[in-house]
Each structure stands twice: as C-alpha cells, then as structure tokens.
Amino acid sequence: MVYITKNACSNFKKVLGNVWYTIVKAFNITSYDCPIQAGTYKTTGVDLKEFEDLNYPKVYFYGKYRATYKIKNEENKVFSCCIVEFSLVRPWEKSI
Numbered sequence: 001m002v003y004i005t006k007n008a009c010s011n012f013k014k015v016l017g018n019v020w021y022t023i024v025k026a027f028n029i030t031s032y033d034c035p036i037q038a039g040t041y042k043t044t045g046v047d048l049k050e051f052e053d054l055n056y057p058k059v060y061f062y063g064k065y066r067a068t069y070k071i072k073n074e075e076n077k078v079f080s081c082c083i084v085e086f087s088l089v090r091p092w093e094k095s096i
Contacts, residue, residue, distance in 0.1 A: 008071055009034035017055040022046060062088045 005011045013020045013034060024032050027041040064087045071080040 007034070009036060015055055018053045019051055022050040022053075060088055062090055062093075 016023065021032060023046065026043045026046045028043070029036055029041060031037070064085065066083070066085045069080075069082040069084075070078050072078050
C-alpha cells in the first residue's frame, strides 16, 4: 500500500486520531496545531495502552510487517525517512 499526501502533519494528525494528543503531550510540544515548530523533543515514555485509540484496524494477521515512511519536500526530494518492522507471533511460537 502506498499513501501519498500533501500536508503531512495534518494528515498524520487525522490518521492518529486521539493518539495525536497523547503524543504531543508526551513530547511536551506546546501546541496541538500543525505544523509542529522546529526543535528537539524528548519524552520519558508513552503508555502503549493509549495507542488503542488509533484510527487503524484493531485486528491483524500473524506475520511480519514492514512500513516505510518518507517525507519529501516540495521539490520531491526525500528529507526524512523511517522504516519500521515488527512481527506478530502466536504465543507458542518463537520470534522471527
């Protein structure tokens, strides 16, 4: 699946739903609005239970998942990238 959009911050905010406010609060960002001001933001942690309120499916198949996020500027050049991989295994199986 490929999701291409402009206005990354506001669209990310829509995808995250109420989790957006949890993340902003956890990283001590001063405003809930987009764009987020440039700066260095640190957190001492986020309660993962809060992520149950994402605007994502709540049921997944067991297996390996990979997501690649690329943020491009107006000249279509990548200036930020994040790759996330995780495995969902049955309780009696070993990690992949």
